[in-house]
Amino acid sequence: MxxxxxxxxxxxxxxxxxxxxxxxxxxxxxxxxALVEAIRVWPSDPPRDPKGWLVTVAxxxxxxxxxxxxxxxxxxxxxxxxxxxxxxxxLDDTLQLYFxxxxxxxxxxxxxxxxxxxxxxxxxxxxxxxxxxxEATMAQRIxxxxxxxxxxxLDQPGDVATVLRVLYLVFxxxxxxxxxxxxxxxxxxxxxxxVIDHPEVAGLLALMLLHHARRAARxxxxxxxxxxxxxxxxxxxxAAIADGVQILQAALARDRLGEFQAQAAxxxxxxxxxxxxxxxxxQIVEWYDELVRLTDSPVVRLNRAVAVGEAxxxxxxxxxxxxxxxxxxxxxxxxxxxxxxxxxxxxAARLYAEAAHRAPNLAExxxxxxxxxxxxxxxxxxxxx
Amino acid sequence: MAxxxxxxxxxxxxxxxxNVPMNEWTPQEISDHIQYMHDFAAKLEKTGxxxxxxxxxxxGSWVRYDGEGRPPVTDGPFAETKDLIAxxxxxxxxxxxxxxxxxxxxxxxxxxGGKPIHEWLEVRPFLAAPPTIPACPHG
Numbered sequence: 001m002x003x004x005x006x007x008x009x010x011x012x013x014x015x016x017x018x019x020x021x022x023x024x025x026x027x028x029x030x031x032x033x034a035l036v037e038a039i040r041v042w043p044s045d046p047p048r049d050p051k052g053w054l055v056t057v058a059x060x061x062x063x064x065x066x067x068x069x070x071x072x073x074x075x076x077x078x079x080x081x082x083x084x085x086x087x088x089x090x091l092d093d094t095l096q097l098y099f100x101x102x103x104x105x106x107x108x109x110x111x112x113x114x115x116x117x118x119x120x121x122x123x124x125x126x127x128x129x130x131x132x133x134x135e136a137t138m139a140q141r142i143x144x145x146x147x148x149x150x151x152x153x154l155d156q157p158g159d160v161a162t163v164l165r166v167l168y169l170v171f172x173x174x175x176x177x178x179x180x181x182x183x184x185x186x187x188x189x190x191x192x193x194x195v196i197d198h199p200e201v202a203g204l205l206a207l208m209l210l211h212h213a214r215r216a217a218r219x220x221x222x223x224x225x226x227x228x229x230x231x232x233x234x235x236x237x238x239a240a241i242a243d244g245v246q247i248l249q250a251a252l253a254r255d256r257l258g259e260f261q262a263q264a265a266x267x268x269x270x271x272x273x274x275x276x277x278x279x280x281x282x283q284i285v286e287w288y289d290e291l292v293r294l295t296d297s298p299v300v301r302l303n304r305a306v307a308v309g310e311a312x313x314x315x316x317x318x319x320x321x322x323x324x325x326x327x328x329x330x331x332x333x334x335x336x337x338x339x340x341x342x343x344x345x346x347x348a349a350r351l352y353a354e355a356a357h358r359a360p361n362l363a364e365x366x367x368x369x370x371x372x373x374x375x376x377x378x379x380x381x382x383x384x385x
Numbered sequence: 386m387a388x389x390x391x392x393x394x395x396x397x398x399x400x401x402x403x404n405v406p407m408n409e410w411t412p413q414e415i416s417d418h419i420q421y422m423h424d425f426a427a428k429l430e431k432t433g434x435x436x437x438x439x440x441x442x443x444x445g446s447w448v449r450y451d452g453e454g455r456p457p458v459t460d461g462p463f464a465e466t467k468d469l470i471a472x473x474x475x476x477x478x479x480x481x482x483x484x485x486x487x488x489x490x491x492x493x494x495x496x497x498g499g500k501p502i503h504e505w506l507e508v509r510p511f512l513a514a515p516p517t518i519p520a521c522p523h524g
Contacts (some may be wrong), residue, residue, distance in 0.1 A: 222416060222420060223419075223423070224416065224419070349408070352408070353408040357443055357444075358442075358444070360442075362440050366415065366419055369407050369408055369415060370412045370415050370416075372408035373407070373408050373409065373410050373411060373412050373414075373415055374412050376408060
């Protein structure tokens with residue numbers, strides 16, 4: 001059994017312990033211990049019933065951990081209070097844990113960490129490495145998060161939108177350490193889609209698959225960013241694209257459009273084009289119009305201006321751009337691109353340099369500096385001729 | 386072993402020898418420069434001397450406490466500041482000489498025309514924990 005399959009058992013094992021009366025924080029620690037033990041023991045001695053094995057070991061760990069005098073008293077009370085066997089809740093166990101770990105009382109970083117541990121079954125060390133913080137810091141963040149939700153009852157339905165935001169954050173973090181967070185986010189979203197029938201869950205899953213399909217083509221061997229138009233489309237993962245498109249089409253057919261479905265539709269139109277020149281920009285603009293209607297987000301309007309520039313020419317793009325707030329992230333980068341398309345190279349070069357100055361990460365800064373350098377070099381060449 | 390901070394400045398350091406802004410290099414010169422920095426860090430990881438390296442955005446703000454129950458006062462961007470840090474690398478090396486040697490190597494990163502920038506880097510030793518055996522035998 002691979003580690004992914006093993007970790008997919010995490011939420012149901014945890015839910016069983018909680019239903020038997022363990023409090024969430026202690027149960028979560030016990031399940032974590034059992035997972036570590038499973039990784040150690042199973043390769044040489046695989047269990048016949050993996051889930052049963054995990055429940056047994058985790059429950060034993062839970063009892064060991066609560067063996068103090070105070071805890072013993074509490075345990076005796078628990079046995080007396082134990083609810084009658086039978087279905088205790090209409091909600092799926094796994095789904096309840098997703099809701100709990102994305103509870104609105106948690107900060108985004110706490111919700112992300114708790115979801116990765118309690119639903120994803122990652123170790124604190126793996127999560128810390130993925131977010132480039134010391135393990136002790138991540139351990140504190142997780143235990144504070146568990147305290148925050150300790151009074152939340154597990155049988156209350158939550159808001160799917162908060163869960164989706166957490167999964168979106170995990171996906172966007174990308175890759176560092178030995179855990180690929182994008183892959184993990186896809187796994188967790190797929191698992192969520194299996195327990196709840198919701199078009200936006202499907203929309204987010206499709207969005208992730210469609211972006212993940214392009215990942216190999218997004219960076220050059222030297223680590224620099226390759227823009228969509230210049231990517232080698234032969235390196236796109238066609239199986240992931242087909243999967244994403246199919247999931248998206250099924251979701252759209254339900255006629256309950258949401259933000260993630262609309263974003264996925266835009267990604268699907270890019271994935272569908274055999275070359276950058278074949279991209280259906282008119283349809284992409286229509287999806288941006290839907291997104292503006294759904295979110296009224298200025299960032300969406302900024303991206304829409306780029307699409308308008310491609311569909312109707314750079315002048316139309318600049319007109320769509322004119323009303324936007326210059327403080328928006330990537331404003332200068334979009335302005336530079338539209339001016340370059342419009343043939344105003346000195347303005348574009350100046351704006352690329354300004355965009356590099358304001359870039360939110362090193363890869364983008366290097367990319368934008370290169371764009372400025374490319375235009376400046378061309379300008380020098382023209383003067384010399 | 387001793388830790389040293391190598392600081393790179395956006396401004397505040399004396400002008401480098403090869404003083405051409407990056408957006409006036411050719412794209413290839415930019416790639417070569419970035420490759421040199423990657424290779425330098427990778428080499429120090431291999432020799433077991435690399436600790437950390439980070440880049441900072443050029444814009445930020447000054448912040449200070451403004452009394453009980455009041456939001457902090459912010460000021461900025463750092464328009465009037467002379468000194469502006471661009472990033473750092475922390476190394477853990479055997480000697481001060483080694484720290485100077487490595488900073489010299491980092492300063493030789495190629496810039497315009499593929500020639501070394503000769504950028505001035507600031508090298509600062511960490512104030513570490515006191516040694517187990519006191520430096521002063523009577524301490």
